[in-house]
Amino acid sequence: VSCAKRAKTPNSELLFLPFRVLLAELEAHQDAWPFLSPVKLKSVPGYRKVIKKPMDFFTIKEKLINNMYLNQENFIIDVNLVFDNCQKFNEDDSEIGQAGHRMKRFFDKRWTELLRKQ
Numbered sequence: 374v375s376c377a378k379r380a381k382t383p384n385s386e387l388l389f390l391p392f393r394v395l396l397a398e399l400e401a402h403q404d405a406w407p408f409l410s411p412v413k414l415k416s417v418p419g420y421r422k423v424i425k426k427p428m429d430f431f432t433i434k435e436k437l438i439n440n441m442y443l444n445q446e447n448f449i450i451d452v453n454l455v456f457d458n459c460q461k462f463n464e465d466d467s468e469i470g471q472a473g474h475r476m477k478r479f480f481d482k483r484w485t486e487l488l489r490k491q
């Protein structure tokens with residue numbers, strides 16, 4: 374994701390360390406495979422029309438690395454966008470729909486654990 378590289382202040386590295394750890398855990402999860410890279414709009418009929426703001430774990434990682442998240446809120450908004458898009462486009466009982474529900478439950482659990490520690 375090319376964007377103006379923001380000044381890398383040391384504390385922003387530290388501030389976002391928990392998010393990089395959390396994102397790495399999401400990517401390592403066995404149910405992450407539908408979300409690791411952007412949905413291929415040419416090969417998934419209807420996706421471009423239905424999903425206004427596509428998002429995926431790879432794009433989130435790029436934004437984190439390029440310091441494009443100004444605050445914690447924007448990081449959470451993008452992660453939840455991945456799961457909301459999934460629930461919107463996929464039936465709950467579909468393979469990808471089930472993976473999305475499991476990933477969201479996993480994320481919510483780890484996120485609250487991370488917050489409680491702070």
Ligand SMILES: Cn1cc(C(=O)NCCCNC(=O)c2ccc(F)cc2)ccc1=O
Nearest residue numbers: 406407408409410412417458459462463469
């Ligand atoms: C979130 N979402 C994803 C798809 C979708 O078709 N996504 C690609 C699946 C194929 N991708 C893989 O199988 C894969 C990718 C990376 C990897 F490391 C291992 C396997 C369709 C609708 C939707 O809402």
